[in-house]
Amino acid sequence: MKRSMDDAIKDSEYKSALTELLFQLADDDFILAYRGSEWLGLAPHIEEDVAYSSISQDTMGHAAMFYQLLEDLQIGKVDDLAHAREASERKNAVLLEMVNGPGTYLVEPQYDWAFAVVRNFFYTSVKKIRIESMKNSSYQPLSEVAVKVNMELYYHLLHWKTWFIQLTKANEEAREKMLHATNRVFEELDGLLTLGPKNEAISSFQLIDAEETLKQRWIQMVQPIFESINFTIPEKFGMKHGNGRNGEHTEDLQKALQTLSEVYLVDPAASW
Amino acid sequence: MDLKNEVMKALHLVKDPEIDSISVVDLGMIESVETKENSVSIQLLPTFMGCPALDIIKNNVVKVLSQIKEIEQVDVQFVYHPPWTSDRITEDGRRALKEFGIAPPPIQLDETGEWHVDCPYCESTYTTIENLFGPTACRSILYCKSCKNPFEAMKPISTLM
Numbered sequence: 001m002k003r004s005m006d007d008a009i010k011d012s013e014y015k016s017a018l019t020e021l022l023f024q025l026a027d028d029d030f031i032l033a034y035r036g037s038e039w040l041g042l043a044p045h046i047e048e049d050v051a052y053s054s055i056s057q058d059t060m061g062h063a064a065m066f067y068q069l070l071e072d073l074q075i076g077k078v079d080d081l082a083h084a085r086e087a088s089e090r091k092n093a094v095l096l097e098m099v100n101g102p103g104t105y106l107v108e109p110q111y112d113w114a115f116a117v118v119r120n121f122f123y124t125s126v127k128k129i130r131i132e133s134m135k136n137s138s139y140q141p142l143s144e145v146a147v148k149v150n151m152e153l154y155y156h157l158l159h160w161k162t163w164f165i166q167l168t169k170a171n172e173e174a175r176e177k178m179l180h181a182t183n184r185v186f187e188e189l190d191g192l193l194t195l196g197p198k199n200e201a202i203s204s205f206q207l208i209d210a211e212e213t214l215k216q217r218w219i220q221m222v223q224p225i226f227e228s229i230n231f232t233i234p235e236k237f238g239m240k241h242g243n244g245r246n247g248e249h250t251e252d253l254q255k256a257l258q259t260l261s262e263v264y265l266v267d268p269a270a271s272w
Numbered sequence: 273m274d275l276k277n278e279v280m281k282a283l284h285l286v287k288d289p290e291i292d293s294i295s296v297v298d299l300g301m302i303e304s305v306e307t308k309e310n311s312v313s314i315q316l317l318p319t320f321m322g323c324p325a326l327d328i329i330k331n332n333v334v335k336v337l338s339q340i341k342e343i344e345q346v347d348v349q350f351v352y353h354p355p356w357t358s359d360r361i362t363e364d365g366r367r368a369l370k371e372f373g374i375a376p377p378p379i380q381l382d383e384t385g386e387w388h389v390d391c392p393y394c395e396s397t398y399t400t401i402e403n404l405f406g407p408t409a410c411r412s413i414l415y416c417k418s419c420k421n422p423f424e425a426m427k428p429i430s431t432l433m
């Protein structure tokens with residue numbers, strides 16, 4: 001049975017599971033879109049600069065939508081949810097908050113393009129599996145947003161998949177860097193794949209399929225790609241720097257939040 | 273003229289802030305228009321969700337409709353169902369895009385999801401895609417090998433993707 005916004009507000013258990021899932025979706029997109037925006041002007045060539053910033057803009061749009069669904073459930077205002085929450089309240093995967101590399105976008109950015117490609121390819125493919133599942137979500141507004149996100153995601157996945165395959169097939173140095181970045185991402189991948197402490201409620205309310213089902217679908221999706229480039233998928237993934245779904249985060253997130261909320265916090269009442 | 277017709281006429285005046293030859297009506301963004309005695313409510317479909325023009329469009333719709341004498345109350349909302357797809361652009365809209373130098377979105381996609389558009393300047397089919405992404409979320413960058421012009425195309429967006 002599909003539920004409307006009013007149904008969700010009336011059922012506190014349902015609302016609690018839904019809220020948890022929406023925070024994960026929103027916070028994931030939000031922080032990765034921010035990391036993407038830090039690449040502006042620094043991508044390997046100008047066409048990539050155009051493409052990556054366009055993808056980041058779409059992704060920020062998706063975050064805004066998920067925050068809007070939270071606002072509709074009377075959890076808080078979109079702008080406050082995005083800008084005014086402490087790191088410990090954030091539900092994003094730690095993988096997505098990690099810095100792009102040494103330096104900052106203003107001072108000596110030594111950003112790691114291999115890491116950017118691998119992280120984005122993994123994230124976008126996991127997001128694709130989730131969005132496909134949420135097209136059938138029991139929460140009607142979420143299923144409608146999923147249909148919308150899916151159409152934009154098509155282009156994102158095509159983009160990152162192309163980069164991922166091409167760089168692993170480029171010269172030895174590129175392959176080495178890609179392998180290194182892939183290992184780093186696998187070490188945090190469980191933190192992205194988990195639906196957090198309320199995962200059972202989230203799937204039993206049919207908001208999205210179960211964590212393990214989604215994980216197996218993702219492996220099935222990327223297996224042929226990994227085989228084609230002769231990379232192996234490890235037996236086990238990791239959560240090396242903590243479980244972001246529990247509010248465990250690194251200093252990287254703290255610093256990012258300070259930067260991105262600086263202007264907003266000067267005058268939260270300002271009209272944009 | 274009845275109120276609804278007047279509203280539709282006014283909505284034709286609201287253009288895409290980034291492509292000023294095409295109206296929100298011809299872009300296929302208007303899902304529904306309901307008029308009562310002195311109020312109107314409009315449901316708009318967002319094109320791309322991160323598009324910064326959306327709020328400007330919403331405000332412009334309010335502004336234009338508020339100028340109609342009989343109307344005292346305007347309610348404009350974005351809805352996500354049905355999703356906006358590029359086949360909602362009208363024939364007039366496709367012409368307007370072309371006038372602006374933007375190839376209208378292809379109507380058909382290959383089974384592989386690949387697509388092709390002709391040059392909006394010289395009609396040549398001898399074109400290549402330079403970048404699927406462009407200066408705005410809804411556009412791609414292409415090049416015409418016949419007339420040697422770079423041009424943009426409206427990205428096809430479909431639920432089949």
